[in-house]
Amino acid sequence: MAQEWATEHLQVIRTLMERSAIYRRALAPIMLLTGTLGLVAGVAGFAEGEWARMSKLSLPRFFVLYWLGVGLVAVAGAYLLVRRQALRDAEPFWSLPTRRVTSAILPAFVVGLVVGLVAALPRWREPLQIWWLPPVWMALYGCALHAAGFFMPRGIRLFGWLFALVACVFLVFVNQRSYGAGMPPLHWAHGLMGGAFGGLHLAYGVYLYFTEKRKNEA
């Protein structure tokens, strides 16, 4: 009896201690913002010829710098939303869970940035080589989400897996096509980025919008 009671108490303590480290900010607005930004950027990317001519960049270089820019805007937007939520709830912005999530995503994000910069540096880069970037970025992003998922609701880890698996499918596709029929024009890579980063985030954001709302009402 005493053992059961004490064990139960210890279990409650353990559960509460774990719960305190979980990131609790509403994710739907972040997903919706990232998704919308990704989709708009993907659609706008179809006019890459115009953009590249205006910016006097080659198409491959434009692709890399364009999506690095979109990524930076998305990250900045996400942190601004987190800060706004923290201020609204009278909570510290740079809380322990926020720091943990940031630490978890940071390595993959840094690698993604470096891979992008390395791809953008040479002026002679072939469009074919650039086609490797979207799946590599997706895979890194999936790994980042999965790592962050240990401090977030479980769905984030599954979302990370989804990105990683989609990335694997496209890695196989790019590999096959690069030896055979050749890759489609680079504006389709913009479409892929928009579809993956925009479409998936938007779909998950809509799902979270309704489920988080329901949870808050309960």
Place this chain on the structure above:
Amino acid sequence: MNPEPFLQLDRVIHEKGRLAIMSLLATVPQLSFTELRDTLNMTDGNITAHIRTLQETGYVSVTKEFQGGRPLTTFALTPRGRKSFTQYINLLEQIVQQTKSGK
């Protein structure tokens, strides 16, 4: 069974609500009022009452500041609170071990 550990349990921490607050504060440097309230699904009044008791015992420190023009109240375990919490857990483990070994 030796009733000694059971009798030594800290009555301030032993209360369910205060134990929950202490457990949360034990893992983080500090928590805000709303974080605490939302994680534990407690009412404002409940949190305030428990925090007052814990503060009076010297287990929790309360900091009031302004962030973005809004008042922000945060709570943290004091060294004394951390020590008492650790002792409380050790005693619980002792009770479990004692019962297991049939003392």
